[in-house]
Amino acid sequence: MDKHISVPFTNEVVKELHAGDYVYLTGTIYTARDAAHKRMYEAIGRGETLPIDVNNNVIYYLGPTPAREGQVIGSAGPTTSSRMDKYTPTLLDMGLKGMIGKGKRTPQVIEAMKKNTAVYFAAVGGAGALLSKCIKSAEVIAYDDLGTEAIRRLTVEDLPVIVVIDCEGNNLYETATKEYER
Amino acid sequence: MRTIHTDVITKNIREMCIEANLYLADDVKNRILSGKEKEESALGKQILGQLEQNMEIAAQDEIPICQDTGMAIVFMNIGQDVHIEGGPLEDAINEGIRQGYRDGYLRKSVVADPLLRENTKDNTPGIIHYAIVPGESIEITIAPKGFGSENMSRVIMLKPADGEEGVKNAVLETVRLAGPNACPPMVIGVGIGGDFEKCAILAKKALTRNLDTPSPLPHIRKLEEELLDEINKTGIGPGGLGGRITALGLNIETYPTHIAGLPVAVNICCHVNRHVKRIL
Numbered sequence A: 001m002d003k004h005i006s007v008p009f010t011n012e013v014v015k016e017l018h019a020g021d022y023v024y025l026t027g028t029i030y031t032a033r034d035a036a037h038k039r040m041y042e043a044i045g046r047g048e049t050l051p052i053d054v055n056n057n058v059i060y061y062l063g064p065t066p067a068r069e070g071q072v073i074g075s076a077g078p079t080t081s082s083r084m085d086k087y088t089p090t091l092l093d094m095g096l097k098g099m100i101g102k103g104k105r106t107p108q109v110i111e112a113m114k115k116n117t118a119v120y121f122a123a124v125g126g127a128g129a130l131l132s133k134c135i136k137s138a139e140v141i142a143y144d145d146l147g148t149e150a151i152r153r154l155t156v157e158d159l160p161v162i163v164v165i166d167c168e169g170n171n172l173y174e175t176a177t178k179e180y181e182r
Numbered sequence B: 001m002r003t004i005h006t007d008v009i010t011k012n013i014r015e016m017c018i019e020a021n022l023y024l025a026d027d028v029k030n031r032i033l034s035g036k037e038k039e040e041s042a043l044g045k046q047i048l049g050q051l052e053q054n055m056e057i058a059a060q061d062e063i064p065i066c067q068d069t070g071m072a073i074v075f076m077n078i079g080q081d082v083h084i085e086g087g088p089l090e091d092a093i094n095e096g097i098r099q100g101y102r103d104g105y106l107r108k109s110v111v112a113d114p115l116l117r118e119n120t121k122d123n124t125p126g127i128i129h130y131a132i133v134p135g136e137s138i139e140i141t142i143a144p145k146g147f148g149s150e151n152m153s154r155v156i157m158l159k160p161a162d163g164e165e166g167v168k169n170a171v172l173e174t175v176r177l178a179g180p181n182a183c184p185p186m187v188i189g190v191g192i193g194g195d196f197e198k199c200a201i202l203a204k205k206a207l208t209r210n211l212d213t214p215s216p217l218p219h220i221r222k223l224e225e226e227l228l229d230e231i232n233k234t235g236i237g238p239g240g241l242g243g244r245i246t247a248l249g250l251n252i253e254t255y256p257t258h259i260a261g262l263p264v265a266v267n268i269c270c271h272v273n274r275h276v277k278r279i280l
């Protein structure tokens, strides 16, 4: 089912999203991938406040290519989520509501998603040029020294994603593959 | 004896890095398009349609096809009657990569030390494979490789008794484990034989072979067809979200091996299987 929703969002919205839904996201999201996750995780360990308030927010696992003159951002597709799995339950406990990436998640992440009412979306991997067109502004807001891995605030308009794992733990990767297995 | 200046090599590598990241070769492109027609899953069709649109936007607006513009893999086949002047060849190759990734607005994805992990900020060094071949020209292949799929690749040291069945199982298991992580539809390169590192290089080479050029060896050609067919029965589908088109193609390269061994390498690549070849 196609749905248009705005980000950030709350538990009420997350509960309405089901594995298999095709969703268009509009609003503000943040990028973070390997190095930024590691840094945030270590900061939490030291009791420091994070450069972004994750509560009710969505993180896009993305390290874009540099923008050309006149472009908002370069190619901007998802990276493999599993590398963030080690750090994700902690962020979910802090109120993170959604993640955009590609690929499988660990049972620990799925448990933390159920406990905290969060959703995992996939964007189409290898469609970075197309996805960049849905990004209307991009601004580095933390960890500038990490280059492509810095944390960016993005304004997105109708960013197309698919609900892969919903807050009840339904997992489209498992159900859909079985359906077409021969 | 022919003399080739390193400046020529640098210039060509610069251009090839940019070209590879903006335009897919026709063999891969055509299989995405024909895959869209064949795909049974509606969502799978939609995803393949997005990949088609993505290629159009990439070419038109000069935005890389994928944000992971890869580590630059370089195959240098150097004619033995070529003399290279102008300085160290390796520096000239890396300079080409440096300029290509800078001028092409490509992502810098290389860290200097695998444990300390500081970005080199210019995507060098590349991974360079040299071969000395007859003749007086240099054949260069540039294959930027993304690591979402690279991370799902494996080398498996089978026993001779495992035979063809063992090879098939190794490939299918690797593809199943890769699933949605490798941005399916995938392209699969398989190396069989040689030793531990030889089979891995063969697998990478297999990825640079045109998908419409099957192996010249009849039994290997048959294995390529059967494996592709079985991979497309796994149900993984485009994006890993279910469907028929799990792989666009599969190439196998082989080499003689030891009486005690059957090494197999499975190099997983995504649909963004980039490779550009030039002969200087």
Ligand code: SF4
Residues within 6 Å of the ligand: A077, A078, A079, A125, A126, A127, B066, B067, B068, B069, B145, B146, B147, B148, B149, B150, B181, B182, B183, B269, B270, B271, B272
């Ligand atoms: S696996 Fe391929 S398509 Fe996916 S992000 Fe990496 S390079 Fe891009």
